[in-house]
Amino acid sequence: MSILVNKETRLLVQGITGSEGLFHTRQMVAYGTNVVAGVTPGKGGQWVDEKIPVFDSVKIAKEATGANTSIIFVPARFAADSIFEAADAGIPFIVCITEGIPVSDMMRVRNYIDQKNVRLLGPNCPGLLTPGEAKVGIIPGNIAIPGNVGIVSRSGTLTYEVLYALKQVGMGSSTTVGIGGDPVNGTNHIDVLRMFEDDPHTDKIVMIGEIGGSDEEKAAEFIATRMTKPVVGFIAGQTAPAGKRMGHAGAIVEGGEGTADAKIRALEAAGVKVARHPEEIPQLLK
Amino acid sequence: MSILVNKETRLLVQGITGSEGLFHTRQMVAYGTNVVAGVTPGKGGQWVDEKIPVFDSVKIAKEATGANTSIIFVPARFAADSIFEAADAGIPFIVCITEGIPVSDMMRVRNYIDQKNVRLLGPNCPGLLTPGEAKVGIIPGNIAIPGNVGIVSRSGTLTYEVLYALKQVGMGSSTTVGIGGDPVNGTNHIDVLRMFEDDPHTDKIVMIGEIGGSDEEKAAEFIATRMTKPVVGFIAGQTAPAGKRMGHAGAIVEGGEGTADAKIRALEAAGVKVARHPEEIPQLLK
């Protein structure tokens, strides 16, 4: 029915006693997500809402509760350490909500976890939602219903907009995955598209991109050569100013890629129907 | 007929214009080894003995000559960089003769190359010799003849002693591999034992160890559980003083392991005949 998270998910919350961590833990529990443990260093032994045990470290929490997924809400300056901790403790799937992590931290993280059998989603992402099964992140649960549309997006609230528009016409999502907008992150469009292609419960896909980087262009190539399921796309940022280019170096590294026009052209060339605004997406899926 | 090096070896010499590099390059060429290139930064374009082209970098040398093995003779302070260079250039087998490399350099090297499809032999090793085919290192060619005995050793001249003793009674070696005596190195006893076990031209094996570390104990376990070919062992250092232990920490890390007695007991328990001195080895092989 889904990818990455479902009824089998045993979720651990890193930073569970912080205000954001606590708020969203309660939301996730209310949605029915199986939150088995929390970690806040120095608060091991406490309980959250008399139901969820808090541990000092991921390693101990995993041993005690069999957690198989972790979600991170700690402040940016500690977030990379939390990812390392979860990866080293052998958590196979890590979702990092935290925004504002230095890019040098994320490069170290990626170059390290790429050697391990670990998938990271995010950072600076809304997490993911398998309607009716599990909410791992901050996507409001009530705006989505179960269905056969897989959604992958670099954006947060823009994704909610799309889920909401789908719900208005009675369309639902298998899983909605927010990959986050940071320049260096754990999971990209192609990774998720591949999972949707292989998921028997996903029939159609919505891919939401943004200006910057070349993730969408690469996804377009992947769609053209590897995917059999229909994909509808949307790219935000057509009217955004060219922006502060990173000196000569940025121009050299990124070349002509990264504009909304280039991404839309690439997607259309790959046979993707590209919506002109978010609320056009439901009809393009029909 | 051999493991690791043979007639197909296309050897590149890093540090070919240094005095050691040059001397041993000539020895290797005289033995019949196919030395295809040398590298000395800043000397690209020169020739050694009007036969071997010198390049500025391993990458260029490999592209130009198809080198598939590299041997390193550069001074200790530059040796780690040379290993990184060879590994990053995609050389699959690297032999490092250099001694005196800081152990912190070697830890960085090992933790890096373990992620790559690269085998390192050494450092601080005499290299290896496949009699009649290729000499990659500094083992004197004239003390060994081709045969069916595979030799793996942590020691340099002690290995020559064994080869010489074998030759006196007309016994020869398939390949002789010096793994080097440094605490952190690229290839250990087990790696080589596994290759000899799989090599159709090796019928018997000599394993030469030393005090320190636990490589021989682990090899003993491997021999007991995985090997079908007979192994003769020798451990140097029975009379060595207990030595300067590395504080409490050394005792904690290494525990009871590392003495000659412990290693001999482990090997004998694994069915290895252990020679009392090097010249006993030939008769134990019969």
Added chain:
Amino acid sequence: MKLHEYQSKLIFSRYGIPIPKGRVASTAGEARQIAEELGGRVVIKSQVLVGGRGKAGGIKVASDPAEAELLATQILSMEIKGLPVRKVLVDEAAAIDQEIYLGITNDRAAKKPVIMCSAAGGVEIEEVARTNPEKIIKVHVNPLLGIKDYQTRDIAAGIDLPREYWKSFGDILRGLWQAYMDNDATLAEINPLIISKDKRLVALDGKMLIDDNALFRRPELSELRDTDEDAPSEVEARKYGLTFIKLDGNIGCMVNGAGLAMASMDILKFFGGDPANFLDIGGGAGADKVAAAMRIILADPNVKAILFNIFGGITRCDEVARGILTAMAEVKPKVPMVVRLVGTNAEEGRAMLANANMITAETLADAAQKAVAAAKGA
């Protein structure tokens, strides 16, 4: 965060990279004095955070202190691409044999820093990147390993640098790498790195960008920020943790989330409107932040209408409504406002705004069309 040329070069010099003798000046008199100290010919370089200073006449050579003063007077009275020149760098003039490009930035696709180098440096490097990309050497550095000596040699060989300069080039590149890492830079660039007539490598120009997300651990760099050159509204926005970029249109936008903010601007354009700004209030914004955002939007006299598009998630719509009411009480805006609240506590928010005389909308398309109409009608 952008650093000025003089700030970047000062950092580079701390990492052993040779830079020309020189100092920064705020007045023509200071410039003259520096020229006197240096003796000989000097270069007067405007310090503004945009490219194309040379073409704009912001870089001049003076042969003596009197000319330096004269040129500094001229340059200090210039505006370049809308930015007033407040400082000039006075450097000894160099005799140039060759101009090399050397830069480090992050390659997001490779997830690694990348070093780029070309024998064809100077102002034409972007042209080279477009037309002869093969003339630019690119070498990725594993951030867990750092730069290796062999990589500096590979690059030197790759641009056919004469061997006599390899050692010095290696030192400079290692220094640039360290400056890049130690300062959490996203760009560290020397263009041109010259070979002087007297056979030395010198960093004639320098540029650094610092990762804003890392400033918490680089307080000494935060102090270098030149807020003179940002629009005052952007400075104000930053104070409240808002991301605001001023544009040329007439419909103010307040949205939560960068992607949704861009999509909201796009849809305004789609329906024939023109956004006056990008403004992301972020996740979980409270009433204070919303009020500040509204004040910033209304400070722009071009604004003829405002679109509020809030999709409540972490952000609560009632908090946003409270902020809007606070700001309205204070600023008493005269432009029409279109508001769309969806998601967390949207009902409560809508109820609070019921009497505020705002245009409401259900869908994003509806909201955009109403905002476009309002701006045109006003």
Added chain:
Amino acid sequence: MKLHEYQSKLIFSRYGIPIPKGRVASTAGEARQIAEELGGRVVIKSQVLVGGRGKAGGIKVASDPAEAELLATQILSMEIKGLPVRKVLVDEAAAIDQEIYLGITNDRAAKKPVIMCSAAGGVEIEEVARTNPEKIIKVHVNPLLGIKDYQTRDIAAGIDLPREYWKSFGDILRGLWQAYMDNDATLAEINPLIISKDKRLVALDGKMLIDDNALFRRPELSELRDTDEDAPSEVEARKYGLTFIKLDGNIGCMVNGAGLAMASMDILKFFGGDPANFLDIGGGAGADKVAAAMRIILADPNVKAILFNIFGGITRCDEVARGILTAMAEVKPKVPMVVRLVGTNAEEGRAMLANANMITAETLADAAQKAVAAAKGA
């Protein structure tokens, strides 16, 4: 290379690790003066590079300056395990609540540094390692990543450290890690790291070993080497790049290669002899080095015979022979010498020694048996 306690602690303190107030003294008068400056009770600690100083009486507590002077006088006249005490460290005395063990060393099997920590620190840690190894927490650090904050917390939790000390413990462990890495240490150890009665973590004792192979890039550390405490023959050997360890037997050994040197000692023992030393002349030794090695062996009055076992590879047997002849001309040794030369240029070497009145041997067993006989016959 071993560092003294006072040197190690000084390095630790540069990395933010709290150490007791105190200073090193070479005379009892200085010790008294330091005690006066510190006020209150002080600990007088002998600075020798061996363990077991406490049991040997080399660590004493003084309640006033007069007693400090008296105890320093006693300790400065001691020998501990054969090493004369030349310096004492005078530290303020600490009131101890708990003793923790904290150390970093290289785990050769894991190819990584390993941090070890135990709540049962102090002199009994080796006993703990033997009998209750589970009481010692071991955490490996990836050398490409460095220590992570979560690891410091895992360790603190692992030894049940009260939470009030976690932050301070984390700072100390990060400091120790940095000291370890920056100085190319093979050991950095605090034992005990105490919790004082006034609730502070303090490094009461410190020990560092430095990788000799890395001293080329740590010149400031080379200067700390205390050669007073090595046997003079070992100091002399180091000067020539020879590895020499003095033993208690009577047959001097000169061999090329550490493994062969050990095997040569072993075979002497096997045939009933007793080696006087381990001596590896290394690869490619020239005549000078060989001559120096021979002088060092002959300086030991216990030596009754010498075994030369040279397997020429990089080392040329004729060079070795030349060195032997040089040294013989100079020292005129009176003990019998057994020489075995095999490999590169062995013929030439043997020819050179033909008239030197040495016993020759073909095999190693033969050489060893002849050396044993010669030592007994002498």
